[in-house]
Amino acid sequence: MIPGPTMVSPRVLRVLSRPILSHGSKEFVEGFAEALELQKRIFMTEGIPFMLAGSGTLSMEATIANLVEKGDKVLCLENGFFGEKWADIVHAHGGFADRLNFGWGKAIDLEILKEKLEDGDYKAMTVEHVDTSTGVANPIDKIGEIMKDTNTLYIVDSVCGIGGMPLKMDEWNIDICITGSQKALGAPPGITMLCVNEIAWGIIENRTSIVADYYADLKKWKVVMDDPKKYFATPATGLVLGVLEALRIIKEEGLEARWRRHKLFSDAFKAGLSAMNLQTFPSRGFEAHTLSVPMIPNTVKDSDIRGIMQSKYGVIIAGGIGETSGKVIRIGHMGSVTINDLIATLSALEMALMDLGFEVEPGRGVGAAEKILSKG
Amino acid sequence: MIPGPTMVSPRVLRVLSRPILSHGSKEFVEGFAEALELQKRIFMTEGIPFMLAGSGTLSMEATIANLVEKGDKVLCLENGFFGEKWADIVHAHGGFADRLNFGWGKAIDLEILKEKLEDGDYKAMTVEHVDTSTGVANPIDKIGEIMKDTNTLYIVDSVCGIGGMPLKMDEWNIDICITGSQKALGAPPGITMLCVNEIAWGIIENRTSIVADYYADLKKWKVVMDDPKKYFATPATGLVLGVLEALRIIKEEGLEARWRRHKLFSDAFKAGLSAMNLQTFPSRGFEAHTLSVPMIPNTVKDSDIRGIMQSKYGVIIAGGIGETSGKVIRIGHMGSVTINDLIATLSALEMALMDLGFEVEPGRGVGAAEKILSKG
DSSP states (O other), rough: OOOOOOOOHHHHHHHSSSSSOOOOOHHHHHHHHHOOOOOOOOOOOOSSEEESSSSSHHHHHHHHHOOTTTTTTTEEESSTTTTTTHHHHHHHOOOOOEEOOTTTTTOHHHHHHHHHHSSSSSSSEEEEEEEEETTOOOHHHHHHHHHHHHHEEEEEEEEBBBBBBOOOOTTOOEEEEEEEEETTTTSSSSSEEEEHHHHHHHHHHHHOOOOSSSSSSSHHHHHHHHHSSOSSSSHHHHHHHHHHHHHHHHHHHOOHHHHHHHHHHHHHHHHHHHHHTBSSOOOTTTTOEEOOOOOOOOOOOOOHHHHHHHHHHOOOEOOOOOOGTTBBEEEEOTTTTHHHHHHHHHHHHHHHHHHOOOOTTTTTHHHHHHHHHOOO | SSSSSSSOOOHHHHHHTTTOTTTTSHHHHHHHHHHHHHHHHTTTTEEEEEEESSSHHHHHHHHHHHOOOTEEEHHHHHHHTTTTTTHHHHHTTTTTTEEOOHHHTOOHHHHHHHHHHSSSSOSSEEEEEEEEETEEOOOOOOOHHHHHHHSSEEEEOOOTTTSOOOOOOOTTTSSEEEESSTTTTTTOOSSSEEEEHHHHHHHHHHHHOOSOTTTHHHHHHHHHHHHHOOOOSOHHHHHHHHHHHHHHHHHHHHHHHHHHHHHHHHHHHHHHHTTTTTBBSSOOOBSSSSSEEEEETTSSOOOHHHHHHHHOOOOOOOOOOGGGTTTBBBEEETTOHHHHHHHHHHHHHHHHHHHHHHOOOHHHHHHHHHHHHHHH
């Protein structure tokens, strides 16, 4: 129950155990093309889809390496660990990152953002949809309204969002959007995806300076995405077909139904935490649906909670990271997660807290979740 | 029977179908550490091992991005498609690539190389161990003897070599060596590996200019390789454990025994081709053990051979690439391949050639292979 890599369906695992396919085989080429089509559907875009072998960080890099030229200014909105990665990548590629840091888990102030955008001459702006380090979800739709009236490209990292929370790339004026396979999509780690709209692609195509990146050079990959029979570098054939199976599962569930399920699960889980008197770390009203990040009581250690939950009750959750280290626990409830997983996790947490002497009324958290789940 | 991705053992496939593990889990962390140790053994080095999510091309890029600074000169030895990739990568990172092209499939002239090295002030030199496009194998040991007396770093791409042909990184004075998972290692595609020796690492550590690459920045990954519990970007946990299983299989077989098996298979396969009157594409004495690349008779089309072999006899082989396109067929016999696979492939080729009206004595190619295999 960590916030990624998440558990995947046995259907996906079965695909992974099939004999290795050639990247030139009909089965792989057709599967890759289908996967790219489904990718566009879950991004809700008519933009160009890219599916690459690598971590989500590779897509962040591909975005910046292809867009940013020496001296370009990029506005980086930060409210957690992952948002802060962007500035390093911008600097690596010779750009200037203007970091607008709202504090870990704190909501982005849209008025401050508006002013910044009016003052600065930014080629692009980066923001996390969900920062997995804090469980904060940023209002990508509202920010998109602001971005519409600017010449600044809108770049969204939805590694921990897409497939679990609404994300409408074209409708929300997003120019480049990225995700990873291992979160709300319910696929194994190792594949990253991004979509690039016409505006951003025009800028990439027309840049005159050389892209200081070969493996992440999107113009080189475009040839393969247009025709998966073409070769640039060997794709992770088995993983791509694993991702395809996960995308088919999403299509069967229905994207909107999947968003609703994630919201229901999130509401139920957070009600359970609240009933245990655990406060949520991210600003109220800005909690992600894909994970929950409660603060832990001063009287207990996060490693003790996690240790007991794993060893005594068989549930694995994550601790904090960076600034949240030792202060929070992080529980993913996205992708292939079931109601039973949620209940077992809340119960394990309740029991672990009881074991550690924290006052919890047995079954209260679970009960609060049940009330919501039974109506959902 | 294409020259990668290759078929993998059912043992590896079973590992791939296991439930997804967290990158922080004990099982994964220990498995990753074991995989890195085994990686050093098959590279035969005390250098630093890196295992990254991505294609082999990513390791080529990581090598150049971390080593090459603006204006640095790199000597690129070329005798095929993959060797020619290096120059593009060097240019992308602001270096100057001096391309020494011997012609596709042609042996490297060591005297010309020596002169070049004496004349030029090269920071590094790149060479393919095996260029999969032509089936040529370069004398990495002899080149290493020459490199020993220079200040030029020796970079070897052994994507299609390591695990199937002798490669002794430290003994042969190689400074950075790279490979991919999907060839002679018998693992699925999606993971790339490189090892960096002390000299090269010193240069990487002491460079003053910024590395124009974030995802391929080896200083960032080093932290994770030293302690797989640390986080930089989400590893492809399932694939890493699949690679580990493949590396364990290599350990069980024994690295030298595996080299001998590949040589035996290669000798047998090439004897079979010769008995069918098919000429080999790479220069005599420089044929790789991991694949065979025969030229096809003028009277038949490569696509017809491949089509009949696949549809009528159930064997998939590869065509040429770039300059060899339409002129050769390429057959991989590396990794988990068995004697029976070799024989079936030679037989399918014999029958396909007969079907296409090329004069072949039935069983002659298979017989020639049998003579060698039965003595091996």
